Amino acid sequence: MTAAPGPPPRPDAEGARRALIELRHEVAKAVVGQDAAVSGLVIALICHGHVLLEGVPGVAKTLLVRTLATALSLDTRRVQFTPDLMPGDVTGSLVYDNRTSEFAFREGPVFTNLLLADEINRTPPKTQAALLEVMEERQVTVDGQPRRLPTPFAVLATQNPIEHEGTYPLPEAQLDRFLIKVTLPLPPREDEVHILARHAGGFDPSDLAAAGVRPVAGPADIIAARNAAAQVQVQREVLAYIVDLARATRALPSVLLGVSPRGATALLATARAWAWLSGRSYVTPDDVKALARATLRHRLSLRPEAEQDGTTAESVLDQVLITVPVPR
Template sequence: MTEIDAGHDDAERARAALHALREEVGKAVVGQEQAVSGLVVALLAQGHVLLEGVPGTAKTLLVRTLAAALEVTTTRVQFTPDLMPGDVTGSMVYDAGRGDFTFRPGPVFTNLLLADEINRTPPKTQSSLLEAMEERQVTVDGTTHALPAPFLVAATQNPVEYEGTYPLPEAQLDRFLMKVTVPLPPREDEMQVVSRHAAGFDPRDLAAAGVRAVATPADLAAGTAAVGRVQVSPEVVGYVVDLARATRTSPSLQLGVSPRGATALMRTARAWAWLSGRDYVTPDDVKALAHATLAHRVALRPEAELEGVSTTSVLESVLASVPVPR
C-alpha cells in the first residue's frame, strides 16, 4: 500500500469517526445539530468558536459531551469581573521546597477550553486569551509554554444581558473562526429534553447517558490533514474574495470583512466540503458557512440598527448580489 492509499484510508476512517461523533453528542444534547457541526468544523479548521445563546440552551453540556466523545480533556472557566489574566493562563508561584518560583499552568492548558460568559470579564482578562488562541502558546515571565494539541476555545456569551458586561472588541471577535448561535429548541425537542430529565438524565454524568469516546485526537489530526488537501478552484477563491469585498461597500455596514475573514471562510468551507464527502469546494459550501464565519466580523452603522437592519439580512443581501461561479 502506498503512502497516498494509507492517507486516504486514514482520512476515510477519520470522516466516519467524526460523523459518529456528531451522533454521539446527540445522546446528551437534543437537537443543536448546527452547533455540533460548527464545533467539528472549527476543530478540523483549527479555529475557535463563539457560542451565543440564552442561558439554559445546553452550551456547557454541548462542549463537555463533545470532549467526552472525542476523548480529549476539557476545562470550564467562569469569566467574572474579578477574574485576572493569571487565573486563565497560569502564573509563577513560589516553591518553598526548591526555594524558587515555578510556573503553575492555568486552565487554558487543555484541549477544549470553555470560556463561559467571556463578556463578563474586563478587556485585560479577555485579551489574555489572544496569544493562546493565535499562537497556541502562553508566555509568562518571559518564558513560552506550548499548549496541547488539539486546542479549541469555545467562548459563550449571553445576547440578552448588557448590564455588567464588557462587549468583545472587533479585533478579538475577529480571532474567533466562527460564531455559532445556540437557539431555543422547538417544541418537540424541548419535550424530549424534559422527558429525558423526568426519566433520570443527569447532565453531570455523561457515562450514564451512554456517551462514549467514538473518535480520537488521531482521527482529528487525520481529518485536518485531509482538509488541507481539499481542492479550491480559482473561481471559488474569487467568489470568497468578492463576498468579503461586497461587505466593505455595503451601505448598512461601517465595518466589513477583513482579508483574515475571507481566509477564515475558505478554511471553514474546505472543512465542510470534506465532511460532506468531497475533495473540492463548491460555492454551496461557501454559502453554507458564510453566516457562521462572517456575521461577527461585520459591524452595522448606527442608523441601520435604528431601522431594525440585522447582520443576517445584510449578509443575505450580499450573498444574493454576488454572482455565483458556474
C-alpha cells in the same frame, strides 16, 4: 475533567471522516437538536480555530462542550469569567515554593484541549486580551519562557446575547480571532418535550457515561482530518467568489466595517472542511454559502442607525448571498 480513553487512532482520512460524522449521533445522546452546532464545532477543530457560542442561558452550551469532549476523548476545562478575573487566573502564574525557595510555574486552565470560556464578555479587557493572545499563539509565555499548549487546543467562548449590563463587549479586532460564531437557538416544541422526557426518565447532565456517551473519535482523527481538508481543491472561480462576498460587505451603506481578508481566509478554510466532511475533494459555491453566515456574521460591524432600523448581520449576509453572482 479528563475524558475516558478513546478508540485506537485511525490513520486514514476516510476512517476519520466516519468517526467525526458519528459525533453528531453520539452528542445527541445528551444534547437534543443541536446538530448544526456540533457540525460547527467539528469544523472549527478541523480548521484549528476557535468558536464563539451565543445563546440565552439554559440552551445546553456547557453540556454541549462537555459531551463533545467526551465523544472526542479530549480533556476539557471550564472558566467562569467574572469582573475580578485576572490574566494569571486563566494562563497560569509563577508561585513561590517554600520547599525549594524558588518560583515554579502553576499551569492555568488554558492547558487543556477544549477550554470553555463562559461569558467571556463579563471579564475586563485585560483578561480578555490575555486569553486571546493565547488563542493566537497557542502558548503561554511567563518570565520569558514559552510553554506550548496541548494539541488540539480550542477556545469555546460563550456570551449571552440579551444581557449587556456589567459586560465588556469584545472589540472587532478580537472578535475577528474567532473562526466561527455558532448560535444556539431555543429548541422547537417537540425537542423541548423530548428534553423534559429525558429528565423525567432520570437523565443527569453531570453523568454522561450513564447517558451512554462514549468516545467515538480522538486527536488522531482530528489531525487526519486537518491533513485531508488541506488537500481539498478550490478552483480560482470559487476563490474569486469568496473574495466578492467579502468585498460586497464592505460596500453596503449599512455596514461600518466589512469582512477583512482574514475573514475571507477563514471562509475558505471552513468551506474546505465542510466539503471534506461531505465526502468531496473540491469546494463548491454551495459549500461557501453553507458556511458564510457562521464564519462572517461576527466580523461585521453595523452603523448605529442601521441597527436602530432593525438591520442585523444575518440580514446583511442574506442580501450579499443573494446579490453576488454565483460562479457556474
